[in-house]
Amino acid sequence: MARIETPADLEQYRLQLREKFGKYQYAVSVCGGTGCRAYDCINVFETLREIIDKKDMSHTVNLRLTGCQGFCEMGPLMFIHKNGIFYVRISPEAVERIVESSILGDEVVEELLYKSPADGRRIVHQQEIPFYNKQRRFLLAMNRDIDPLNIDDYIAKGGYGSLAWALFESSSEEIIDIIERAGLRGRGGAGFPTGRKWRIARQAPSPDGIKYVICNADEGDPGAYMDRSLLEGNPHQVIEGMTIGAYAIGASEGYVYVRHEYPLAVHHLLEALDQAREKGLLGKNILGSGLDFDIKVSVGGGAFVCGEETGLIASIEGKRGMPRPRPPYPANYGLWGRPTNINNVETWQNVPLILQMGADEYAKIGTEKSKGTKIFSLVGKINNTGLVEVPMGITLREIVYEIGGGIPRGKAFKAVQTGGPSGGCIPAHLLDIPVDFERLQEVGSMMGSGGMIVMDENTCMVDIARYFMEFLTHESCGKCVPCRLGTKRMLEILTKICDGQGTNENLEALESLAADIKASSLCALGGTSPNPVLTTLRYFRDEYEEHIVNKRCPAGICQALITLRIDPDTCTGCGACLKICPVEAISGEKKQPHSIDPEVCIRCKLCISRCPKEAIYTE
Amino acid sequence: MNGETGPLLSAIRKHGLGRSNLIPILHEIQKEYRYLPEEELRNVAKIMDIPLVDVYGVATFFTSFSLEPKGKHQVTMCMGTACHVRRSESVLAAAKRYLGIEPGQTTEDMLFTLETVNCLGACAMGPIVVIDGKYHGQVTPARVTKLLQDVADAERIPEHAEDRVAAIP
Numbered sequence: 001m002a003r004i005e006t007p008a009d010l011e012q013y014r015l016q017l018r019e020k021f022g023k024y025q026y027a028v029s030v031c032g033g034t035g036c037r038a039y040d041c042i043n044v045f046e047t048l049r050e051i052i053d054k055k056d057m058s059h060t061v062n063l064r065l066t067g068c069q070g071f072c073e074m075g076p077l078m079f080i081h082k083n084g085i086f087y088v089r090i091s092p093e094a095v096e097r098i099v100e101s102s103i104l105g106d107e108v109v110e111e112l113l114y115k116s117p118a119d120g121r122r123i124v125h126q127q128e129i130p131f132y133n134k135q136r137r138f139l140l141a142m143n144r145d146i147d148p149l150n151i152d153d154y155i156a157k158g159g160y161g162s163l164a165w166a167l168f169e170s171s172s173e174e175i176i177d178i179i180e181r182a183g184l185r186g187r188g189g190a191g192f193p194t195g196r197k198w199r200i201a202r203q204a205p206s207p208d209g210i211k212y213v214i215c216n217a218d219e220g221d222p223g224a225y226m227d228r229s230l231l232e233g234n235p236h237q238v239i240e241g242m243t244i245g246a247y248a249i250g251a252s253e254g255y256v257y258v259r260h261e262y263p264l265a266v267h268h269l270l271e272a273l274d275q276a277r278e279k280g281l282l283g284k285n286i287l288g289s290g291l292d293f294d295i296k297v298s299v300g301g302g303a304f305v306c307g308e309e310t311g312l313i314a315s316i317e318g319k320r321g322m323p324r325p326r327p328p329y330p331a332n333y334g335l336w337g338r339p340t341n342i343n344n345v346e347t348w349q350n351v352p353l354i355l356q357m358g359a360d361e362y363a364k365i366g367t368e369k370s371k372g373t374k375i376f377s378l379v380g381k382i383n384n385t386g387l388v389e390v391p392m393g394i395t396l397r398e399i400v401y402e403i404g405g406g407i408p409r410g411k412a413f414k415a416v417q418t419g420g421p422s423g424g425c426i427p428a429h430l431l432d433i434p435v436d437f438e439r440l441q442e443v444g445s446m447m448g449s450g451g452m453i454v455m456d457e458n459t460c461m462v463d464i465a466r467y468f469m470e471f472l473t474h475e476s477c478g479k480c481v482p483c484r485l486g487t488k489r490m491l492e493i494l495t496k497i498c499d500g501q502g503t504n505e506n507l508e509a510l511e512s513l514a515a516d517i518k519a520s521s522l523c524a525l526g527g528t529s530p531n532p533v534l535t536t537l538r539y540f541r542d543e544y545e546e547h548i549v550n551k552r553c554p555a556g557i558c559q560a561l562i563t564l565r566i567d568p569d570t571c572t573g574c575g576a577c578l579k580i581c582p583v584e585a586i587s588g589e590k591k592q593p594h595s596i597d598p599e600v601c602i603r604c605k606l607c608i609s610r611c612p613k614e615a616i617y618t619e
Numbered sequence: 620m621n622g623e624t625g626p627l628l629s630a631i632r633k634h635g636l637g638r639s640n641l642i643p644i645l646h647e648i649q650k651e652y653r654y655l656p657e658e659e660l661r662n663v664a665k666i667m668d669i670p671l672v673d674v675y676g677v678a679t680f681f682t683s684f685s686l687e688p689k690g691k692h693q694v695t696m697c698m699g700t701a702c703h704v705r706r707s708e709s710v711l712a713a714a715k716r717y718l719g720i721e722p723g724q725t726t727e728d729m730l731f732t733l734e735t736v737n738c739l740g741a742c743a744m745g746p747i748v749v750i751d752g753k754y755h756g757q758v759t760p761a762r763v764t765k766l767l768q769d770v771a772d773a774e775r776i777p778e779h780a781e782d783r784v785a786a787i788p
Binding site (some may be wrong): 035037038039072177219220221222223224225228260261278298299300302303315317318319320321322377379380381385386417420451453454455458459464467468471474477582609610 | 626639642645673677682683684698700704706709715716738739740742743744745747754756759760761762764
């Protein structure tokens, strides 16, 4: 069927698709997210396809290269639908065995199963793996089951059903009511109630009747990649969400503003838009409802500040992406001066879900003021790196220890950083707080877009504060003085402390600068820029004092304050460090313990990464 | 580098003349030359009827645009937070030392351009270095040195091979 003209057509088409897919005997999903691609999953997928073709089974096996399935640490991943077997770290060589044993047969290839680091047990099914079983994957679940480049997969799973319901069974006002009652809040960071935002844009007058909706996919927080995965893995749900939003607000045009660093997401999105247009689910007279709405893609240029609404709008208009003072807010005066509603990728994806579940059911997930689930990218010093979707209100401890499997190599947990450069570092004694918008703010951090970076005892908190400040200094657009100069001054002070040149007055200067920058910056980038410094000062002041008073970096990170040494008992005298040292600071006879001359050593740590015995340490 | 027939016109044909198409058009030009040549920026200003200062402003505001020619091999270090806590700083230091340049610079022989990026969103693999589009995960200072060495060696071998071929009568 080419164009779908009515909701009844859509339902009929859906039934046809289900019948068609039902004829396959097997369905196999190989994860094709950016993480798994880096582990060569394409080769795994191609090998699998060749084998299937050779066995003349392409009509019995429905093979899918999907979006990110979340468990990036273990890629490439494969899921076999009929028996639920889940394989990790697959090499192309292993594919033949998988086909024979687990696709044609019902046998399990033991050594390709996930191995629990706790007890060495092999786990057959995805749902039994601790990483997955604590999650509630309302949004991410679909990533495993659909081919993002095939609209039929999405439609067969019920896709565009919420849109049809909205257009034909509901009014714009009702849709906004539902979103409000569901309690959906913006997933981009600030947590503004989505329904209220929509209502303001709906009520705002437009000089010529034109209004816009925008999807903010300028996911700039380092360490956060949930939006990328949603766009890559399930672009149609974003399109459906935006179309429902456009109907509710009265917008006729939409934009997705996406980072140029995400080429795969752009590709999948453009393809999805074409397919949706072809099916009559986007463009003129959608589903025969009379609604005209289309979406354009705008690719960014690598500026963090463009995640800010007014900076983003300037960038779409073809200008430098500098924020402007608000009010007027984009809801009243946005893109080309028209009322504009901007939501983040994850927020848009929640919209079809809410209509499908109903506001009351949706509102049962989460806490009193934070509803639904939130996707976090759990990264850094953590055993199970990946994307996790959890109900709001879960504790940080559950995320870090149960889903994340704790800290590698038995190291001690030090902090978890949330909210990106605008957020803060949360220490161990606060691990039991529930994750919601309010609680994270109370402890000095914020929800942010969902980056969750775990730090262990070998992470220096002063260095982390310096790292974020360096990032923000670089990303400050320079328009307002407090941010442009303030972040620079703070960075200078932090660099001095890391170099062992800090004084006690520096800490007061940091605090007073922080207060000024917070109070007087033009946009949220500046306004929240002191947060990483303030939270590390609040929870890890002793580390700052060690740097200043005792000229020591307890974590062994700050170059000026450490000495590299070789443990003579562990060193086997293999000479690897001696050969790689760029300044010839290492000496020693073959097969005898070596030593480092601290006067010559530039503390580049090349030797540490080279040593096969981990005999080199810092102090 | 002719604005009348080169990538600029095909980019304009694809995207249109409006101001909002400036950034996509600059992306296309950069894709062609691997940087934004001054002459092309002047052509953009003229053809799109945008003041040159605005074109220059946009071209220098976004980090993905470069006004300097880039080297044959592109080395990109991820400096995201996840990579940072896994010591990407010392990996970058090793790359800087090996190439003798700072991020944003190109080696004199035009072989390597070293750049940093805020986050590639492949945090499970951190620290990450991307060399000519290929992702290398869990990179150490020693390994990045080796990877760069391999690229440099591969550059030298064909030269020698050509010499040998040329020497055969």
